[in-house]
Amino acid sequence: MSVRPSRKAGQFTESVIREMTRLASLHGAVNLSQGFPDFPAPEEIKQAAQRAVAADINQYAITWGARSLREAIAAQFQRRHGVPVDPERDVVVTCGSTEAMIATLLAILDPGDEAVVFEPFYENYGPDAILSGAVPRYVKLRPPGWRFDEAELARAFGPKTRAIILNTPNNPTGKVFGRVELELIAALCRRHDALAVTDEIYEHILYDGAVHVPMATLPGMAERTVTINGMSKTYSVTGWRVGWAIAPPALTNAIRKVHDFLTVGAAAPLQEAGALALGLPDAYYQGLAEGYRRRRDRLIGILDAAGFRVHKPYGAYYVMTEIDPLGWDDDVAFVRHLVEQVGVAAVPGSSFYADPADGRRQVRFAFCKKDATLDEAERRLTRLRPRSG
Numbered sequence: 001m002s003v004r005p006s007r008k009a010g011q012f013t014e015s016v017i018r019e020m021t022r023l024a025s026l027h028g029a030v031n032l033s034q035g036f037p038d039f040p041a042p043e044e045i046k047q048a049a050q051r052a053v054a055a056d057i058n059q060y061a062i063t064w065g066a067r068s069l070r071e072a073i074a075a076q077f078q079r080r081h082g083v084p085v086d087p088e089r090d091v092v093v094t095c096g097s098t099e100a101m102i103a104t105l106l107a108i109l110d111p112g113d114e115a116v117v118f119e120p121f122y123e124n125y126g127p128d129a130i131l132s133g134a135v136p137r138y139v140k141l142r143p144p145g146w147r148f149d150e151a152e153l154a155r156a157f158g159p160k161t162r163a164i165i166l167n168t169p170n171n172p173t174g175k176v177f178g179r180v181e182l183e184l185i186a187a188l189c190r191r192h193d194a195l196a197v198t199d200e201i202y203e204h205i206l207y208d209g210a211v212h213v214p215m216a217t218l219p220g221m222a223e224r225t226v227t228i229n230g231m232s233k234t235y236s237v238t239g240w241r242v243g244w245a246i247a248p249p250a251l252t253n254a255i256r257k258v259h260d261f262l263t264v265g266a267a268a269p270l271q272e273a274g275a276l277a278l279g280l281p282d283a284y285y286q287g288l289a290e291g292y293r294r295r296r297d298r299l300i301g302i303l304d305a306a307g308f309r310v311h312k313p314y315g316a317y318y319v320m321t322e323i324d325p326l327g328w329d330d331d332v333a334f335v336r337h338l339v340e341q342v343g344v345a346a347v348p349g350s351s352f353y354a355d356p357a358d359g360r361r362q363v364r365f366a367f368c369k370k371d372a373t374l375d376e377a378e379r380r381l382t383r384l385r386p387r388s389g
């Protein structure tokens, strides 16, 4: 018997980010690699989940999502962004936004179709494209400012382009796409009859007056946009695995079918708690953003003092850095040194690029951590010495 992976599975490796979390615990390192909070989730949401389990909401929910959660998702999107969303026809609840993304791509892409992806990109999008058989066309975001070149973007669109994958606010760069940039992207989507798949999971985590503009709010885009979001980041419950996609009915129907056969449905009691969470007052979201602004400034100060060149993020909860001022030009070797010798885990920049060479001098740190964790990281990072020669 020959035991070999499929050609698809053979084309990508395990997640580097999740591997870093394993290494962090092996070496007792402070984990600033994976983007999960190490502080408690909001009390009222935890209690809502406990009540739902006690009330025996313990069987399969409707496969595309409990009605209460779909209604809450639709109401929140409509209230905040002014775009009508029908909870019966436009919403699919999934096992995290991770499943929303792969279910969407499997539902809209055929082998040979092309999907435009900005890079650096959240590492799941690479394997997602491979699994759906699509050919990714990468467009660079370049520091400072992580802007893209308009002509390069236009060249990435062609007759085979079926979709663009967008993530704003962005992991790993902290970029928040501006309205003018989004209008350029939207115009290309309309011209090439392409769909926009937008991962907006950090929509509430914004700094310094940055404004989140959902792609679905631009003229003519609601009918060609799949908006992906979830509970993980907004409510600090990354382990709950509740996410969703909002899309016009023709797309929703296809996504619902794929989702049904991938996972049947997300955890029923946690969906009930999600309905309550989405109704939290505006003060909750303001407190979330303010808490992360404070942590961002703290981590930027720590990394700056340790000798990194820091790219200030305007959204999400990561800091991209450059390691060349420290005398390193190999992100993987540097991160290994950092976890083993310094006791801090981070993510090598190469895991966010199709060609690892493009991220060789970059390393990403997460700051969704409590003060004590950042204090300890600061103490340890004082051990880091620039390499000479």
Ligand SMILES: Cc1ncc(COP(=O)(O)O)c(C=O)c1O
Residues within 6 Å of the ligand: 035, 095, 096, 097, 098, 099, 122, 167, 171, 199, 201, 229, 230, 231, 232, 238, 241, 242, 243
């Ligand atoms: C851009 C982005 N999308 C999706 C996810 C995963 O979200 P979920 O927990 O909803 O699957 C992450 C997690 O880090 C992320 O950074």
